[in-house]
Amino acid sequence: MLIRAGEAQFPLPQQPQVLEIGFGDGHFTAQIARLYPEWQILGVEKSAGSVARALGRFHREGIQNVWVYHGQATFALRNLVAPRSLHKVYVNFPDPWPKAKHEENRLLQRGFFQRLSTRLAEGGALLLTTDHEAYWHFAQAEAQASGLFTIETPPPPEFHLTTKYALKWRAQGRRFYYAVFQKIAEDPTPWPPIARYPVPHAILTGSLPRLNAFEKTVVRFPGGTAVLLEATQALSPEGGYYFHTHLEEEDLVQDLLLEARPSSHGLYVGLSRFGAPLSTAGVRATVAWLVSYFEAQGLQVKQRSY
Ligand SMILES: C[S@@+](CC[C@H](N)C(=O)[O-])C[C@H]1O[C@@H](n2cnc3c(N)ncnc32)[C@H](O)[C@@H]1O
Missing domain, CATH: 3.40.50.150 (Vaccinia Virus protein VP39)
Known part of the structure; x- marks a missing residue:
C-alpha cells in the first residue's frame, strides 16, 4: 500500500x-x-x-x-x-x-x-x-x-x-x-510525468583519492540545483565514498546518495540505489559533475552511462 x-x-x-x-x-x-x-x-x-x-x-x-x-x-x-x-x-x-x-x-x-x-x-x-x-x-x-x-x-x-x-x-x-x-475547463499546458532515466554512472580507471577535504558543493543544472553536502567513507572492506546529496527539481525534492566505490570493472561513480531514488535529469547532471570532479583529480573515464 x-x-x-x-x-x-x-x-x-x-x-x-x-x-x-x-x-x-x-x-x-x-x-x-x-x-x-x-x-x-x-x-x-x-x-x-x-x-x-x-x-x-x-x-x-x-x-x-x-x-x-x-x-x-x-x-x-x-x-x-x-x-x-x-x-x-x-x-x-x-x-x-x-x-x-x-x-x-x-x-x-x-x-x-x-x-x-x-x-x-x-x-x-x-x-x-x-x-x-x-x-x-x-x-x-x-x-x-x-x-x-x-x-x-x-x-x-x-x-x-x-x-x-x-x-x-x-x-x-x-x-x-x-x-x-x-x-469546468482544463488548462491546456502539458504537464507530463517527470522524465526518468537509467541509473547514471561511469567506470573510471585510476586510484580513488582520499577525500578528507571534500567541501560542500552546489551543482546547478537546467531546472534545478543539487547540493553535495559531504562525503563519508564506506565501511566495507573495498572502501569508497558516499556523497550525501540534496536535490531540488521542479515538483521534486530528493535526499539521496551518490557513490564512488571500487568494482570488478574499475571505480564505479554513480547513483546509489539506497532509498529507491528517482533517476531524473537532475541526478544525471549531478553524477556528471561528480565524474568530472574525479577526472580533475587524474582519473580517467573508461565507460560512461548517462
Ligand atoms: C493541519 S494538518 C491536517 C491533517 C488532516 N487532514 C486532519 O484534518 O486532521 C495538514 C497536513 O497536511 C500535510 N501537508 C501539508 N502540505 C502538504 C503537501 N504539499 N503535500 C502533502 N502533505 C502536505 C501536513 O504534513 C499535515 O499532516
Missing part, C-alpha cells in the same frame, strides 16, 4: 479516482475507504510520522483500497495520477500559513488549480474543509482567477468534521468553512 516513487509506474496502474492531500493520522481516509470500498484512494502526506501512523491504522483496520505516497502533493498529482482520472480530491484542514509573507507556501494557489484541472475527470471536484476563513477566501480567489472551476460554499458535510484537526478545533468552538471547486 506504500508507494515508493523510485519503483512505481507513472501513472499508477491502480488508477485512483480519489485523492486525499495531507491525510494526517489517516482517520478520514479510513472512513471514506470503509464507506466506499469500490473507490481506489490515493493518500498523500509529507510528514513521515503521520504516514507511519496512518499505515498502522490501515493495516489494523484491514483497509485494502488506500494507496499511500509519502511526499509532496504536486509530485503525486503530476506523476502518480493519470490525466482526467480523479473524481474527488479531499483537502481537509490544509496548513494555513497565516502570515502574509508565507502565503506562497499555501497549497491551493492558481497554479495548483491549473494543474489539478488536468488530472480531474470531467465534473470532478476538489472539496476543501478548513477552520481558516482567510485561507478559504484565498483559495476561492485563486480558483476564480484560474477560470477553470465553479465554486460553491455549502456548510461542510458532518463526516468531514471528524478529522483529528476538526475535533481539535471543534473542542475550541471554532467555525468551519467548506468549498467545492468543480472543474
Whole structure:
C-alpha cells in the first residue's frame, strides 16, 4: 500500500479516482475507504510520522483500497495520477500559513488549480474543509482567477468534521468553512510525468583519492540545483565514498546518495540505489559533475552511462 516513487509506474496502474492531500493520522481516509470500498484512494502526506501512523491504522483496520505516497502533493498529482482520472480530491484542514509573507507556501494557489484541472475527470471536484476563513477566501480567489472551476460554499458535510484537526478545533468552538471547486475547463499546458532515466554512472580507471577535504558543493543544472553536502567513507572492506546529496527539481525534492566505490570493472561513480531514488535529469547532471570532479583529480573515464 506504500508507494515508493523510485519503483512505481507513472501513472499508477491502480488508477485512483480519489485523492486525499495531507491525510494526517489517516482517520478520514479510513472512513471514506470503509464507506466506499469500490473507490481506489490515493493518500498523500509529507510528514513521515503521520504516514507511519496512518499505515498502522490501515493495516489494523484491514483497509485494502488506500494507496499511500509519502511526499509532496504536486509530485503525486503530476506523476502518480493519470490525466482526467480523479473524481474527488479531499483537502481537509490544509496548513494555513497565516502570515502574509508565507502565503506562497499555501497549497491551493492558481497554479495548483491549473494543474489539478488536468488530472480531474470531467465534473470532478476538489472539496476543501478548513477552520481558516482567510485561507478559504484565498483559495476561492485563486480558483476564480484560474477560470477553470465553479465554486460553491455549502456548510461542510458532518463526516468531514471528524478529522483529528476538526475535533481539535471543534473542542475550541471554532467555525468551519467548506468549498467545492468543480472543474469546468482544463488548462491546456502539458504537464507530463517527470522524465526518468537509467541509473547514471561511469567506470573510471585510476586510484580513488582520499577525500578528507571534500567541501560542500552546489551543482546547478537546467531546472534545478543539487547540493553535495559531504562525503563519508564506506565501511566495507573495498572502501569508497558516499556523497550525501540534496536535490531540488521542479515538483521534486530528493535526499539521496551518490557513490564512488571500487568494482570488478574499475571505480564505479554513480547513483546509489539506497532509498529507491528517482533517476531524473537532475541526478544525471549531478553524477556528471561528480565524474568530472574525479577526472580533475587524474582519473580517467573508461565507460560512461548517462
Ligand atoms: C493541519 S494538518 C491536517 C491533517 C488532516 N487532514 C486532519 O484534518 O486532521 C495538514 C497536513 O497536511 C500535510 N501537508 C501539508 N502540505 C502538504 C503537501 N504539499 N503535500 C502533502 N502533505 C502536505 C501536513 O504534513 C499535515 O499532516
